[in-house]
Amino acid sequence: MSQSATGFQVIRKGFFSLVQDAGRFGYEHLGVTNGGPMDAMAASWANRLLDNSSDASLIEVTAGGLELEVRTQTMIAVTGGDLNLTVNGEPQAPWRSFWVSTGDRLRFGTPRLGFRAYLGVQGGFQVPEVLGSMATVKRDKLGGVCGRGEALQDGDFLASGILPEEGIARQIPERFMPDYSGPLTLHIIPGYQQHAFSKSTWQQLMQQPFELDTRSDRMGARLSGSPLQSPTLGMYSEPLSYAAVQVPADGQPIIMLNDRQTLGGYPKLGNILPLDCFALAQRQPGTKIRFAPIGLMTAQQQMRRYLRFFGL
Structure with a gap:
């Protein structure tokens, strides 16, 4: 990581967190599967809140435990399951976008409702494309931070852009929020x-x-x-x-x-x-x-x- 790099440092990898985009298509004849977000609707909402393209890369956080330090200033969005996210120790509700700046700490706790959260960033995370996609598939050893299909590890750095000023925070209307409770x-x-x-x-x-x-x-x-x-x-x-x-x-x-x-x-x-x-x-x-x-x-x-x- 260069001194001028902007993005997010992984402090604790958590249970299981992956970089995903819309998925890897057109290679099944080679035995390569699609990957992509398990809850594609929640991932789509995260990118929409940030005006990202539909295939912008984000992080799928499964069962919580992920902790990140911000090394930039930008807008992020969190959707999907409520994994008890805190920013600098302050609770943050999902299904909205908000501003973060250098030194902020994001931590996902244990699931309160749902099982997977999606963390998007303005412009998407900047990781290498492999076969036209950044989607992480461990079985195929493709995608992710280093392109080898690995889940996020302590010390990984996820590059992203920097914004000159704070954007408008948005929240998804309640009528669009799915119910993850019950059978x-x-x-x-x-x-x-x-x-x-x-x-x-x-x-x-x-x-x-x-x-x-x-x-x-x-x-x-x-x-x-x-x-x-x-x-x-x-x-x-x-x-x-x-x-x-x-x-x-x-x-x-x-x-x-x-x-x-x-x-x-x-x-x-x-x-x-x-x-x-x-x-x-x-x-x-x-x-x-x-x-x-x-x-x-x-x-x-x-x-x-x-x-x-x-x-x-």
Whole structure:
């Protein structure tokens, strides 16, 4: 780090914090997955509060503990889960932007509501692009501060710009703030293998509750409950899409997420509405999960509204 560099110094890395942008696309044929923010809606709000481009890089803070020292003056925004953020010891509410200057200390505590917070900075963090993206994917060893897929470490420096004067602080209207509390219903679009599962299996899926398992991560959300009957299809491995619901031999569904492998051979019930996956990213292990059906056209309409709203 040069003496003139401006940005943020990592004092404590916390539980698990990653640099993310909108994701890495166009390389799945090479076995490279997308990455990107688990709660893409919260990340989009952080960039909107700062008038950043939709693919500006930010930090995804999982479960808190991250502490940063400001080495610049700029506007930042914090959205997503309430991880008890303090600035110089003073509590700061999420879902708004505010001014920080040299010497300020930002610290994320343990989650109060939600599980992942997003810290954006005016103009985005300046880290190297790898295959056209700054998104950190540990499994692929791509992206992040040094470009090798590592989570933030003590002593890392995240370069960012400097603003000559304080900007206008903004706050997201309350009607747009998501509710991260309580159980969650995931809407599923049945896929082309739906008829390989019995009628009784589909009834069980829609009627019984599951729990979000502690083994869940950025690759996939693992659910636990009464096992579903997984068909024996003798499948070859095939491409895996975001939000696909696999049912392995143990009958416990796995929802494939941002850092999923690009190929898989387990039978698939269908795909979850991506908006529900964003909400799933904010649930802690032990959360009660239920499934409900949704038609393809209805799901497409909801996703179009989201994409248009954020100009994606």
